[in-house]
Amino acid sequence: MTDLTLRQIRKSYGSVDILHGIDLDIRSGEFIVFVGPSGCGKSTLLRSIAGLEEITSGDLCIDGEIVNDVPPSKRGIAMVFQSYALYPHMTVYENMAFGMRIAKVGKAEIDQRVKQAAEILQLTKYLDRLPKAMSGGQRQRVAIGRAIVRNPKVFLFDEPLSNLDAALRVATRIEIAKLKESMPNTTMIYVTHDQVEAMTLADRIVVLKDGYVEQVGTPMDLYKKPGNLFVAQFIGSPAMNIVPARIETAGATTAISHIGGNKVNVPLPTPASAKGAAVSFGVRPEDLFIVTGSDFLFEGKVDYVEQLGEVQLVYVDIGRADLPLVTKLPGNVEVKRGATVRLNTNPDDLHIFDADGCSVLQP
């Protein structure tokens, strides 16, 4: 059982700061996913935990012990790389045995551990092959096998599925989820920019942006209660619709009007001083629905329809080119391009953000 604690982790390259004091507690056996856009520092953070990057300041603790100066191989950590990083001149067996040979593990034990991992990952018949003779998915399994044989306390994955095609990505994602289930005591940290991977795999997600942690929480926490505008728009596909708005009435319930002028009453209290404050108004595409009556929030023309079969994404022009609204409707609802539609939402599904982008009201 291994706890991981990051205290004020900073990483700079010269004068460029990449990580700005990351604080994080990872509990033993957790599956943590670092997610964020390119350049947010998620891979740097992962490499710092691995020991492949020297942290500029702060403390990294594994089981309460500071490991800043402990070499990567002594941290009890194994890593699966984005490019697989298999040694091209070694067979699958040799790739998996390499670390143990360096650690001077006995031949019989190496053999037993490699064969056991190969069996779990269905690689037994490929043990004598070179990586170049294997498919992307098989190579990825070898990379995972190489990590498994080391019996790590912490498993690190650096965008392990990004080189696989769509179908294989789904299959490998499920394999990783099953692998985690079979290793309940092993802590896993997984880096991705794919929110589907993050949502489906994580016990908790850490959203990073520009070297800062934006929010930490369970996938549904982040989805239902995003802490700020960035998280609100980053988690969920298509992204949450954000519309500038103003608080018209503060009090036990809050009335908000958006740029189109229509008002909505949100069942949450706000202080009297909030009246007139500029806010942003967020609603997820699946929470918007077409209405025909006079009680509606937005009115606009259907600009484009993306039919995905089970659902369709309807892009509605509400008169602001910079604010196209997206709504996710069932695939069998007939929506014509150019038609005028009225959209409404349940007030409970609204997200309100203050002028700084922080979530102020969460029904």
Add this chain to the structure above:
Amino acid sequence: MESGAVVRGAARPQRPRSLRARFGNLLSFRWAAIALILIGWFVYYPIVDNFIVSTTDQDIYTGEVTNVGLANYDRLLHDPIVLVALWNNCLYAIISVVFQVFGAFLLAAIIEDLRSERWRRLWRAIYFVPSAISITVTGLLFYFIYQPQIGLLDAALSRVGLSQLVMPWLGSEHTAIYAIIAMSQWQGFGYSTLLFAIAIQKIPRDLYDAATMDGAGSLRRLWSITFPLTREMTGLMIIVTIAGAFQVFNEVMVMTAGGPNNSSQVLGTWLYQKAFIEDNFGYGSAIAAVIFVLTMLTGAAQLWYTKRRRVQL
């Protein structure tokens, strides 16, 4: 039939190949003809002619040509200077492989392991500069460095209290060839280092990270990752270096012309001596044929090796 339906089993009608299609490949040779004629005339004809000349005895003044069969080759086998020259070529090859292949590999690995890109660039440049100087100029430069009494090397030895080592480096039968080989290493070392640096740069950094995670230290990474993954370049460099060692001429000619007492002769200078100084073209051509065969053998070995040991990154 509905549009878009797939027709199965319908064989495409066979059309007889036109004359143009049949001879298209032949006609395309016309584009390569000029190059072929030039290569044939200036490369392959001289090679063939060299073998013909090597079976003759020619008098350059009278133009008299006598067919002597393989006599020149027989003479070559019994020529003690040819043995000295061949040994010197071999010595040249062995020392060059040690320094310009394995030494350069080590140096490149050390340079590429430096964290700072600025330092890496600086060291690559420092080692490469001698390679940018012509071998003839380098030969002349070292001719002065090796000068007894006034040369830089002897002066430096005297200055550091090693005057017992002071000697005429190029004037001694025991040291002349080594002095030339040393100069040659100085000149070629940087170029080999640069080639190895390029080969090392091609190795994905992730492999080193993976090896580090596996517990491999610097030496283990060098032995288990860098060395096997630059094997193709190493093989190529060994063969190019050996082939170059059998073709060496300029530096020996400039520094000792094969002396003293033929101690630093190599096949190239001995060929020159026989063909152009002693006007014995037949015998010179026989030596040239030997150099050609040795170079071709190393070239063939190169092709075989690179085909066998290619590692896909």
